[in-house]
Amino acid sequence: MSRIQREDRSGRTVLLTRNLTPGKRVYNEDLVVKDGAEYRTWDPFRSKLAAAILKGMPDSVIAEGAKVLYLGASTGTTASHVSDIVGPGGVVVGVEFAPRVAREFVERVARERGNVIPFVADARDPSKYSVAQVDVVYCDIAQPDQTEIALLNCSKLLRKGGTLLLVVKSRSIDVLKDPERVFAEERAKLEKAGLRVKEVYELSPFEKDHALIYATG
Amino acid sequence: MAESTPGSAEFEALRQKSIAAAEATIREASSRPDLHLVQAVQALDDTDKYLNITATRASEWYGLHFPELIQMVQDNVALCKIIAEIGGREGYSAESLQGRGFTEKKIAAIIEARDRSKGGSISEGDLSRVKTLSALAVQLSVIRGGLNDYVESQMKKVAPNIAEVAGATIGARLMAKAGGLDRLAILPASTIQILGAEKALFRSLRTGARPPKHGILFQHQAVHTAPKWQRGKVARTLANKIAIAARVDYYRGSEDPSIKAGLDKRLESIKERYKDPPQRKPESRGPPRREGRPQRPDRRDRHRRR
Numbered sequence: 144m145s146r147i148q149r150e151d152r153s154g155r156t157v158l159l160t161r162n163l164t165p166g167k168r169v170y171n172e173d174l175v176v177k178d179g180a181e182y183r184t185w186d187p188f189r190s191k192l193a194a195a196i197l198k199g200m201p202d203s204v205i206a207e208g209a210k211v212l213y214l215g216a217s218t219g220t221t222a223s224h225v226s227d228i229v230g231p232g233g234v235v236v237g238v239e240f241a242p243r244v245a246r247e248f249v250e251r252v253a254r255e256r257g258n259v260i261p262f263v264a265d266a267r268d269p270s271k272y273s274v275a276q277v278d279v280v281y282c283d284i285a286q287p288d289q290t291e292i293a294l295l296n297c298s299k300l301l302r303k304g305g306t307l308l309l310v311v312k313s314r315s316i317d318v319l320k321d322p323e324r325v326f327a328e329e330r331a332k333l334e335k336a337g338l339r340v341k342e343v344y345e346l347s348p349f350e351k352d353h354a355l356i357y358a359t360g
Numbered sequence: 361m362a363e364s365t366p367g368s369a370e371f372e373a374l375r376q377k378s379i380a381a382a383e384a385t386i387r388e389a390s391s392r393p394d395l396h397l398v399q400a401v402q403a404l405d406d407t408d409k410y411l412n413i414t415a416t417r418a419s420e421w422y423g424l425h426f427p428e429l430i431q432m433v434q435d436n437v438a439l440c441k442i443i444a445e446i447g448g449r450e451g452y453s454a455e456s457l458q459g460r461g462f463t464e465k466k467i468a469a470i471i472e473a474r475d476r477s478k479g480g481s482i483s484e485g486d487l488s489r490v491k492t493l494s495a496l497a498v499q500l501s502v503i504r505g506g507l508n509d510y511v512e513s514q515m516k517k518v519a520p521n522i523a524e525v526a527g528a529t530i531g532a533r534l535m536a537k538a539g540g541l542d543r544l545a546i547l548p549a550s551t552i553q554i555l556g557a558e559k560a561l562f563r564s565l566r567t568g569a570r571p572p573k574h575g576i577l578f579q580h581q582a583v584h585t586a587p588k589w590q591r592g593k594v595a596r597t598l599a600n601k602i603a604i605a606a607r608v609d610y611y612r613g614s615e616d617p618s619i620k621a622g623l624d625k626r627l628e629s630i631k632e633r634y635k636d637p638p639q640r641k642p643e644s645r646g647p648p649r650r651e652g653r654p655q656r657p658d659r660r661d662r663h664r665r666r
């Protein structure tokens with residue numbers, strides 16, 4: 144059974160991920176038992192990956208057992224759900240360069256979860272995190288040059304045919320430009336680098352002026 | 361890591377090693393003296409706010425009882441000290457007002473004001489609360505003084521050139537805005553110039569309104585005492601020198617008095633060259649409004665809501 148589940152709560156779809164550490168919460172999310180297994184509710188207003196899934200991205204994009212390189216782990220909210228999704232046989236390598244948020248990520252997520260490996264490092268310098276090839280690169284670092292950073296990481300660390308999930312916040316790339324245009328331009332950069340863009344999920348109403356680009360290498 | 365399977369002992373060992381390395385990096389980062397300084401200057405600014413709020417409340421409350429005194433003692437902290445120590449109106453006397461830096465004349469005036477006060481009576485319970493609040497304000501002012509001294513002395517150690525050029529407190533605030541000395545050291549002067557004026561900057565980008573000339577730097581006496589038409593130039597010069605100072609502090613760590621000397625020279629020449637206010641041509645004051653950036657009220661709205 145998939146490690147991502149859905150529940151209908153009075154017409155609203157609630158996403159759930161199978162808790163890797165039953166009984167433990169990461170950030171005060173609700174715990175739900177379903178068919179004898181414990182799940183954590185996944186709030187699309189707090190997690191752009193959840194928003195993309197609710198906007199139609201297939202659950203299978205991050206598969207059970209996958210190795211995921213997560214750039215911009217922040218305090219680990221989304222990373223903890225990715226850790227649930229890949230399960231005990233998968234790996235989440237979390238990279239975050241701001242020490243203050245990295246501290247929470249290490250304490251609340253990496254220490255608690257046997258499939259999470261933290262790095263306090265700059266995603267511009269992949270040599271600082273010793274990872275072998277991964278199946279998925281997830282990039283959410285809100286930098287003007289994030290697409291270049293994501294591509295650099297893909298060229299070094301993404302296996303052939305692997306997946307890139309790139310969160311684009313149009314305002315951190317260009318405050319003035321129309322978000323649609325920013326998304327199209329970032330998409331074009333990926334295609335120029337030889338990736339195949341499968342879909343661009345615009346994340347409203349969960350996030351404004353954000354999109355998640357789903358591409359494969 | 362690719363070789364070792366998740367869950368295996370080998371994998372777990374690697375994971376623990378990575379956690380230890382991450383924690384070491386975090387620990388090192390949080391012992392950085394510039395980050396402590398950033399906290400200290402923010403604590404200073406916080407304390408200033410608490411002090412104002414507390415002293416204002418105490419004086420308003422006490423003003424019901426002895427409004428004339430509020431008028432006569434302008435300094436909030438001095439006022440709170442009197443309230444905390446003397447208490448109700450009947451406690452005012454030549455003796456109790458002694459040693460507070462008042463002239464004989466002022467003391468006589470306060471006593472006279474006491475006798476003909478239009479304030480109402482105050483109960484023990486109310487008075488005791490006002491006195492406690494006043495004592496808190498006095499204590500906050502002592503804490504603020506201590507923080508201020510601390511910021512000054514730490515800035516001399518951590519960023520002596522910024523302290524020299526910008527002044528210790530303003531320099532520390534710039535560091536706080538940037539997020540540390542390392543971040544400030546890589547900011548361009550044009551960004552330093554408007555640190556603390558982000559709202560005005562975004563407004564100007566969206567609407568084509570004139571960009572802000574200064575943010576935190578407005579607090580610098582060279583900027584706010586300059587005539588209006590020189591202010592932008594003064595702020596730009598100051599920002600240039602602070603950018604240099606930050607780099608020297610971060611990369612070299614030694615004092616370089618030539619930066620401040622260069623600043624003083626530049627400020628002199630601005631005063632000289634732009635002595636007279638510019639001729640007023642109402643149509644073309646400041647940089648021209650930008651073309652091709654029409655107002656977009658819909659977008660503006662969207663941003664404001666966050």
Ligand SMILES: C[S@@+](CC[C@H](N)C(=O)[O-])C[C@H]1O[C@@H](n2cnc3c(N)ncnc32)[C@H](O)[C@@H]1O
Pocket residue numbers: 189190191214215216217218219220221222238239240241244264265266267283284285286
């Ligand atoms: C928008 S937040 C990520 C939120 C997170 N993905 C979540 O949903 O829980 C962006 C994060 O990227 C980090 N970041 C920005 N630039 C980075 C870089 N060059 N290398 C590593 N992390 C970076 C920031 O410190 C911040 O914590």
